[in-house]
Amino acid sequence: MYKSNDEEARLIIALLLLAFFLDIQRAFFYTMMPSLHFMSGAFDSQKFKSAQRQGWDGAAEGWKKWWKTIEESAQVVSDRLVELSRIQKGNHVLDIATGIGEPAVTIARKVGSGGKVTAIDLSTAMLAIARERAKELGLTNIIEFEEGDAESFRLPPQRFDAIVSRFGLMFLPDLPNALKTMKEALVQDGRIAAAVWSTPQRVPAFLLPLEIVMKETGTPPPPPGTPGPFSLADMNRLREIFGQEGFQDIRTESNTMNFKLPSPEKYVDFVRSTAAPLTAMMAGLPPARQQEIWNKVADASRKYSDPGNGSVNFTNEVIFVSAKR
Template sequence: MTAIDLSPGMLAIARERAKEIGLANIIEFEEGDAESFHLPSQRFNAIVSRFGLMFMPDLPNALKTMREALVPDGRIAAAVWSSPQKVPSFLLPLEIVMKETGTPPPPPGTPGPFNLADTNLLRERFEQAGFQDIRIESNTMNFRLPSAEEYVDFVRSTAAPLTAMMAGLPPARQEEIWNKVVGASRKYSDPATGSVNFTNEVIYVSAKR
């Protein structure tokens, strides 16, 4: 079993969870870009991608590579975000950071969190890569953290596109922007506990080699 992620922070969390459930000795953790990472041919029974496909600049080539890494009849399963208004936990900080940094909306088709929200396009990409038995469905996912501050800490450690938008700003200005995200996220908080709760729509796709 191999786990690949571009974010050292995400890998650190994954390693800790693997230890907690006794899987640390059977999982190889690799830091890298899943799009260009070398995957041995016909090595894996299954490939799982969680909120990563929509950020890949050359998705058609990445899917072909993943297909080749599967054994015959092996399956890929992936989760991608639905349209922006249906994913408040990501839309909220994205809108604030874009406004505060003066970042314009990306051109259509640019890799980003909502790039595969169109299920017709999603199916087309998998068909072009040669996958069969393509299944697509949507469902909601509840996202909860103990406080607005912890929610923003999570976003800061996992949302690389947002931190990249602020990379050239002074640290004090970056903190000011993140504090605005903290304040805005409180409208999703539970008055009794202070926890923040988001309901996001997720699109699931699976396909067979």
């Protein structure tokens, strides 16, 4: 148990942002953040969401710097979500947890000028960047960005032809209630499609720094049941949750997403710039000790290096779920 609320909050935010560093949109280190169950007694969903919001706001600039690198990897996920939700030209689509605008941008290109994309996210800073991107791409007439909580956002009934979420659903404290609201917001026979992470061992881009950072800082894991990236890694459980909320034609599948950086050193640079609060979490350590930890991350990543050009390549497993109202 941590010594103060400040320390608790700092660690939560740090791990939220480390979770974010590959988005790849809501990543893995949520699982290792101190559970609000034992920090504060009963789970406090509002405190959890507040930490999320603060974490994404703090990650925005790092995400802006690296988004092209990330999207080179994650575009395959956005494309598959469009296919699974059967989005067509002229559709009205909802993007849950859009971050800086994905898969909203991909969807906007699919629905065209006759369609509409409503994209929501908790983070003000992330949405500001999303709006900038949409403006640069000439998509402001198609995408409408709104700040909101996926669990409490007021969704008009039978408004959307499709709903998508890329790495967002597994962080919702009350997923069944959120799915109920989403189902009601779909038109009859409208489809929902979401991407979530597989088990930790199948997501090495996250597992590698996780194991090192947690070991070197002595950070304990949370108890089971904490919302996090692997909370929906069981396909059977995923189908069960959707089925309990009345969805039909529920399908799951897995695929891979490759993440590549030019070198182990660039990989560490990427982690450090997009997960700055993690660096802050280690601020009490001597500089030499901090560098030692980062060097260990770089050295461990060499296992995934291409002997030809030295680039670091991670193959990560993604689980997709789709269903019909």
